[in-house]
Amino acid sequence: MGHDFKFITSTAAYDSFPQGKCIPIEFIALLTSISFRDTHFLLELQNFANGEPDTIPYVVRMRCNNDDSKKLAKMTITLLFQLFGIDTPERILDGSFQPENLHWENLTFVNCKCLYRSSDMRYSVVLDDIKPLKTSAVLDAALNQRRTLQGQVIFQIFQNLLLMDQKPSQFKFARLNSYNIDFVKSIEKIKALGKESTKAAASSNPLFVASHLRSPVESQNEFDSQLMGNGGSLDTLGFDPIEESQSSVDSCPSQQPTKRLKPSSSTLQPNASAAVALGSKLKLVGRMVGMFPYSDVKSPLQIYFVPCDWPSLEDTNLVPDVNCLELIVEAGSRLHELFTEVHKRPARFTDILKQESLPIEIVRTKWKLRDELHSSYWALRHIEQEQEMLTRIQRLPAPSSRSPRDPFVLFKELVLDKAGDASYVRMIALLVSCTFEPSDYVGMIFTDFTQNPNMNQKTPLDPYLIDFDNRLQEHEGIRVFFYRNNFGEFDRKLKRIYGYSLENMFQPKEPGVKAGNVTHKGIVCKLLLKVRRYDGKLNAIVRACEPLTTDYNLRYEDERTHLNRFFRVALERLNWDSISRFKGSYAKCFPPLPDCIEELSGPQPLPNVLQIDNIADYEVETASDIAQLNQVQHETRTLYCVEGQVLALQHGDSDAFLEILITNDVISTNYVDPTRILRIAIPGGDSLRFFFSASDTSHQHIRNLHNLVVGEELCFRILRRAMRITGFQDKIAMAMIWCPMECTLEELRSQTIHSSQRKLEEQDSVEAFQVKTETG
Numbered sequence: 001m002g003h004d005f006k007f008i009t010s011t012a013a014y015d016s017f018p019q020g021k022c023i024p025i026e027f028i029a030l031l032t033s034i035s036f037r038d039t040h041f042l043l044e045l046q047n048f049a050n051g052e053p054d055t056i057p058y059v060v061r062m063r064c065n066n067d068d069s070k071k072l073a074k075m076t077i078t079l080l081f082q083l084f085g086i087d088t089p090e091r092i093l094d095g096s097f098q099p100e101n102l103h104w105e106n107l108t109f110v111n112c113k114c115l116y117r118s119s120d121m122r123y124s125v126v127l128d129d130i131k132p133l134k135t136s137a138v139l140d141a142a143l144n145q146r147r148t149l150q151g152q153v154i155f156q157i158f159q160n161l162l163l164m165d166q167k168p169s170q171f172k173f174a175r176l177n178s179y180n181i182d183f184v185k186s187i188e189k190i191k192a193l194g195k196e197s198t199k200a201a202a203s204s205n206p207l208f209v210a211s212h213l214r215s216p217v218e219s220q221n222e223f224d225s226q227l228m229g230n231g232g233s234l235d236t237l238g239f240d241p242i243e244e245s246q247s248s249v250d251s252c253p254s255q256q257p258t259k260r261l262k263p264s265s266s267t268l269q270p271n272a273s274a275a276v277a278l279g280s281k282l283k284l285v286g287r288m289v290g291m292f293p294y295s296d297v298k299s300p301l302q303i304y305f306v307p308c309d310w311p312s313l314e315d316t317n318l319v320p321d322v323n324c325l326e327l328i329v330e331a332g333s334r335l336h337e338l339f340t341e342v343h344k345r346p347a348r349f350t351d352i353l354k355q356e357s358l359p360i361e362i363v364r365t366k367w368k369l370r371d372e373l374h375s376s377y378w379a380l381r382h383i384e385q386e387q388e389m390l391t392r393i394q395r396l397p398a399p400s401s402r403s404p405r406d407p408f409v410l411f412k413e414l415v416l417d418k419a420g421d422a423s424y425v426r427m428i429a430l431l432v433s434c435t436f437e438p439s440d441y442v443g444m445i446f447t448d449f450t451q452n453p454n455m456n457q458k459t460p461l462d463p464y465l466i467d468f469d470n471r472l473q474e475h476e477g478i479r480v481f482f483y484r485n486n487f488g489e490f491d492r493k494l495k496r497i498y499g500y501s502l503e504n505m506f507q508p509k510e511p512g513v514k515a516g517n518v519t520h521k522g523i524v525c526k527l528l529l530k531v532r533r534y535d536g537k538l539n540a541i542v543r544a545c546e547p548l549t550t551d552y553n554l555r556y557e558d559e560r561t562h563l564n565r566f567f568r569v570a571l572e573r574l575n576w577d578s579i580s581r582f583k584g585s586y587a588k589c590f591p592p593l594p595d596c597i598e599e600l601s602g603p604q605p606l607p608n609v610l611q612i613d614n615i616a617d618y619e620v621e622t623a624s625d626i627a628q629l630n631q632v633q634h635e636t637r638t639l640y641c642v643e644g645q646v647l648a649l650q651h652g653d654s655d656a657f658l659e660i661l662i663t664n665d666v667i668s669t670n671y672v673d674p675t676r677i678l679r680i681a682i683p684g685g686d687s688l689r690f691f692f693s694a695s696d697t698s699h700q701h702i703r704n705l706h707n708l709v710v711g712e713e714l715c716f717r718i719l720r721r722a723m724r725i726t727g728f729q730d731k732i733a734m735a736m737i738w739c740p741m742e743c744t745l746e747e748l749r750s751q752t753i754h755s756s757q758r759k760l761e762e763q764d765s766v767e768a769f770q771v772k773t774e775t776g
Contacts, residue, residue: 051163
């Protein structure tokens, strides 16, 4: 006979159930952890009211006290893990099987049907049926089925997750395996619906009222239950969670969303944003698309931002005031310090910078050109979650500082004392495999992808990189030994990070291999090793081992240098398709895959963009409308000749870039319209060396150029180029710049000489005419 299950919205419903009766219940929640207890599994499920772990979560027992129930339980958990895209360990019916924080990698929504029974102030909730809910299904329910009780619960859980996403917690939407552009759009719609709902204090929300139950404690009696509280009544709970009517659900207020700043669309629109008066302050909401390539700590930064009420960015060619705003982050400011860290370690801030609706504050600021001459730009003054970003930045020692005591080495640099004396070294490496035989220690293989043929070691254990056909090279792994007392602490750290102990992470083994390979987890560690020669072989004992997650702060410059070098080499050595199969695990220690090689090793040397192969391939035009030139959004085959007065130069302390600012406006006041300023860019590297005809550039070169051209009327042949910038979103972002073709310092010097001669000739003609007039 089937049960008539009553749908409940939280564990607060338990207080209203009669003692001694079996109540069939149904609920929807996020599956967060599972633990094995010999005769049963305990499943913990949460709603995360107010963006925090529930005081009284759902704790459900799944029996496995005989062969049939064990087989069924194992099959159920395996299927759940497969459907949620979670790696399934080999050992499930084992006390070490205790995966935690399952929702960190996937939205683990489930629909549970259970049998609730209570006696003597204790209760038990036994699983009858469990159904995993696909991400697409729960998103649809939150958006389109909110008039049903199930849809309202799912919608409210999403509101709670949005709150948790904004807090300093491990849960971030951007870290989920399902994170993509469609997912982000759905989350933004759910967020918008939350804003439209009636705002009320979370404590008055009848869907997730905190009950009077105490924290769950597993008992030893037949119920394996949790302690009940003092019996909250219907009056204290405010509603009957079983008999709740549809009308009361529809009218219940939703949790108050985080306050957002609204864009001032009436004053800031494309092609008009530069006309705003100096000193104007605006609050906007939108997306940070990227940052112009970083120069140095003394140079302003350029951030590209698209307000929410502007047309969506059809392509990634960024043109300020046309499809985005260019925001200046002034040198020496707190935000400049923040974005300097973003440049160094972008992975630490991805979850914030990828937001579709990021509130910011900007101000129209004076742009000093020369003397009293000035224009204006938008300066970035504040971003929401700025404090959160700053808290992630640890004050670091000066770049020259090194960590104390034991040196950092690559495996290829390791040298043993011939006399057999021990020494201590530190390394950063990937955990490849391990074995628990013999039982008095744990043997492991690490690699930093360097080779040391001088190290005599035992045969490596299961030495492949994710896939069997991608083997470690000979002498590429270092074998270390972990004493059991030290290993326990390391294993507990891994369990907190990955949800499993190390022994439960092994990939399927090759025949006859006693070790287990874990390279699919991407475990990167900082090791302190005691090394010496023993019986002619390397003897490396682990004294300390720290998993280096993406939020782990390395204090010293030599540590960070080794880590960046490790990632650069590792991501060249590992198969990216293989990593993508385990991206949830790899995201814990590795930076994001897109563009990560470039981010870690720095931008590739820029080619010379000031030269063209054959001018006959280009159409040549004379241009006089600088404002129109500033709106060109794509590369063209048109070479424009433009003439104007040089207003100023922009450059950094490094040789990263040089800009020559010109205008052909008649300058009648101290203010120059920014839309009438053409920025002619010479990227660093080969282009800048070509321009100066020098192997490198120096401050003296810049000073000579400044003295030569500022204030002069010069002609440039320019071509529109797309320059890749540091992108904050999933797509590659390009900034459109104007480059001077076949332009060198000597060519400009020649122009100034001819200009001076022409002016001198004109002056002589005027003076001669005046003399002739006076004598006539």
